[in-house]
Amino acid sequence: MKQFRLPIIVLAAMPLMLQAAPTFRQDFSHVEGENGVVHFSGNVYVAPCVLDPQSREQYIDLGDISARLFHQSGDRSKLIPFTLRLRDCLRGASQSASDITSHSVGQPTQRYTSGEQAVSLRLEGESSPINQDLLRIQGAVKGAGIRLLDDKGHALALNQKANTWLLSPGDNELQLNAALESTQSSISAGDFRSLLRLIMEYQ
Secondary structure (H helix, E strand, C coil), X not given: XXXXXXXXXXXXXXXXXXXXXXXXXXXXXCCCCCCCCCCCCCCCCCCXXXXXXXXXXXXXXXXXXXXXXXXXXXXXXXXXXXXXXXXXXXXXXXXXXXXXXXXXXXXXXXXXXXXXXXXXXXXXXXXXXXXXXXXXXXXXXXXXXXXXXXXXXXXXXCCCCCEEEEECCEEEEEEEEEEEEECCCCCCCCCEECCXXXXXXXX
16 A cells, blocks of 8 residues: 555655755665565355344243143143244245245245245254154153144154245244153153254255
8 A cells, every 4th residue: 555655645745845955856776665465354244144142042931831731642731932033134036945845744836935035944952762853851850852843833853854944034033832742651740951952054
């Protein structure tokens, strides 16, 4: 940058120097200059959506559950909803829904519009040793795990191929549900806890 500015400054000052001392001429031939090089780098990325800070870490209370609800394997407690909020989603490209695996079944005619894109959501966690689709629980409760479902009540796969949702430009909400599900005819009383990791990829 200095190499472009210095000639302008010198040229602007030369008329004053010539008027004040027309016979004066300074010799700069013995002055040696030094050159420098500055390298710039960076990275520009496009985030299709921004995961709302309140959705990054959530604590979901499944509540007080009566052991009388469970009489056989597969019995569930009341569904407890939780939400993943995505902000400022960008406009996506046109694509057929048949190109991806939908998280729900029975929608063969569904298509992307020019304003929609898709997000795949992989649910990861330690699975129950009895039922691989249930999250393993820690604590005093035995004979149960946590079942994850979408907003329509369809069970979601755990530690398998990602489930896919369509997104519109702007803000979006992914509604999920969780419930305690028995793996045997009865479960023991006590408290329980579990951990679910969400991995999101945009398509």
